[in-house]
Amino acid sequence: MSIATLHGHPAPSSHRRAGGASPPAPPARDRVRALRPAPTEPGACPSAPPHGSDAVLPPVVSAGLTVPTVGGAFVDYANLDHAASTPALVVVRQAVDAALQTYSSVHRGKGYASQVTSRWYEQAREEVGRFVGARAEDEVVFTRNTTDSLNLLARSLPRDTTVYVFESEHHAALLPWNARRTVRLPVPGSARDAVLLLRSALASSRGRNRLVVLSGASNVTGELWPVAELAAVARDGGARVVLDAAQLAPHRRVDLDALGVDYVALSGHKLYAPFGAGALVGRSDWLDAAAPYLAGGGATRAVTERATHWQTGPARHEAGSPNVIGAVALAAACAALAAHREAVEAHEQALEASLSAGLAAIDGVETYSIFGPGHERLPVAVFTVEGVDPSLLSAVLSAEHGIGVRDGRFCAHLLVDALLDDPYAAEPGAAVRVSLGLGTTPEHVVRLLAAVASVASSGPEWEYELGGNGWEPVADPRDLAAARPW
Numbered sequence: 001m002s003i004a005t006l007h008g009h010p011a012p013s014s015h016r017r018a019g020g021a022s023p024p025a026p027p028a029r030d031r032v033r034a035l036r037p038a039p040t041e042p043g044a045c046p047s048a049p050p051h052g053s054d055a056v057l058p059p060v061v062s063a064g065l066t067v068p069t070v071g072g073a074f075v076d077y078a079n080l081d082h083a084a085s086t087p088a089l090v091v092v093r094q095a096v097d098a099a100l101q102t103y104s105s106v107h108r109g110k111g112y113a114s115q116v117t118s119r120w121y122e123q124a125r126e127e128v129g130r131f132v133g134a135r136a137e138d139e140v141v142f143t144r145n146t147t148d149s150l151n152l153l154a155r156s157l158p159r160d161t162t163v164y165v166f167e168s169e170h171h172a173a174l175l176p177w178n179a180r181r182t183v184r185l186p187v188p189g190s191a192r193d194a195v196l197l198l199r200s201a202l203a204s205s206r207g208r209n210r211l212v213v214l215s216g217a218s219n220v221t222g223e224l225w226p227v228a229e230l231a232a233v234a235r236d237g238g239a240r241v242v243l244d245a246a247q248l249a250p251h252r253r254v255d256l257d258a259l260g261v262d263y264v265a266l267s268g269h270k271l272y273a274p275f276g277a278g279a280l281v282g283r284s285d286w287l288d289a290a291a292p293y294l295a296g297g298g299a300t301r302a303v304t305e306r307a308t309h310w311q312t313g314p315a316r317h318e319a320g321s322p323n324v325i326g327a328v329a330l331a332a333a334c335a336a337l338a339a340h341r342e343a344v345e346a347h348e349q350a351l352e353a354s355l356s357a358g359l360a361a362i363d364g365v366e367t368y369s370i371f372g373p374g375h376e377r378l379p380v381a382v383f384t385v386e387g388v389d390p391s392l393l394s395a396v397l398s399a400e401h402g403i404g405v406r407d408g409r410f411c412a413h414l415l416v417d418a419l420l421d422d423p424y425a426a427e428p429g430a431a432v433r434v435s436l437g438l439g440t441t442p443e444h445v446v447r448l449l450a451a452v453a454s455v456a457s458s459g460p461e462w463e464y465e466l467g468g469n470g471w472e473p474v475a476d477p478r479d480l481a482a483a484r485p486w
């Protein structure tokens, strides 16, 4: 196996790594206890951090899910697609259950449950802010996801803002900006290269308002970007920084202040809280000066026949009834991840080490890297197997082994083109990505490696045909029409 760097040269093998008058009133939380369902497990309070020690991993609700294979067996589902979406944490489901019990109108409702719900919504905002190290003057706007957060920021930029973005970004971070005022930087070949590219781009252009878009970790390779270093370069160049933390936040601590960034965007569904909420956290001045992202109720202070007076603060951009349940879910996930940070990192580092070493040992497997061998990465790998279409490989992993991965171009076409770099290819290149997390066990990785090795050496065991959705098992015996959950 070899590692292809950006320029397609296999790395030397020595560097291989895939790399109340009476008694005092009880605290507010206790006073609403009567409204909550009896918790089935510890940690059911929507606004309370989960119980448990840092040494213990927070469990996911999908643990123990079995899926059919074409061979007729049922196997423990190996979800190796965390970079796309993560399973919910058990504490997230508990928080959602508890919040549903009192769920009612938010903000303007005078009923007791409405007031509790409104309070939880605002507490969720504080929890998310804490999770990313928000400063006192930062605001937390609830959105739908990272794409929504970055589009909100794009619409809030002062008109003359120049945006600097690497072509390696996920399309959600590459595309929302005014194309005429965007400077695209090429995919860097190393971390040092990234710093030089940004410094030179900032030095060779002028502008009163500038914004540098960075991602914390690549959604394709899982490699960590040198965010603090790049943010310092941006600051020297008079630019603000927005951090796309969609991939980083589920795995590593993100701290706005420590990293020196101005905004951070993230998605709940990638953070073990798949209930439709995300967030944009950061400086309020541009957001308060911008037109509301959505016009409607909740975003206004007063409406007269002649004028509309808009709110400032998060409400300005959160018109319409808010996704309280999503916000509670996101907050519960943030609290759990913060409380179990060391255990999460230790678990994932061990998984990453066996994944990268295992892939490196398989003949015919090529893994890809932006920054070069040995660069720090999340438990993610992107690879191809010589002579095997990535779509076929992912179909085989699912059908024969009960393993879920992703193949394709990962909404980062320019990066995938740069990584695969095959000028003679008839079609745009594609690869397979495996991405691990709290739903992954060591056995899942062992099974993946054995399956990839088997396909690499002997091909699939079942017969497959190419259809509209890529490769599919011929006469697939699995019952894919599972009963509806509603």
Ligand SMILES: Cc1ncc(COP(=O)(O)O)c(C=O)c1O
Pocket: 083, 084, 145, 146, 147, 148, 170, 172, 173, 215, 217, 218, 219, 244, 246, 247, 267, 269, 270
């Ligand atoms: C790095 C990165 N940024 C942004 C996004 C977009 O996230 P969402 O689809 O939750 O808006 C993704 C999704 O994969 C991503 O990986």
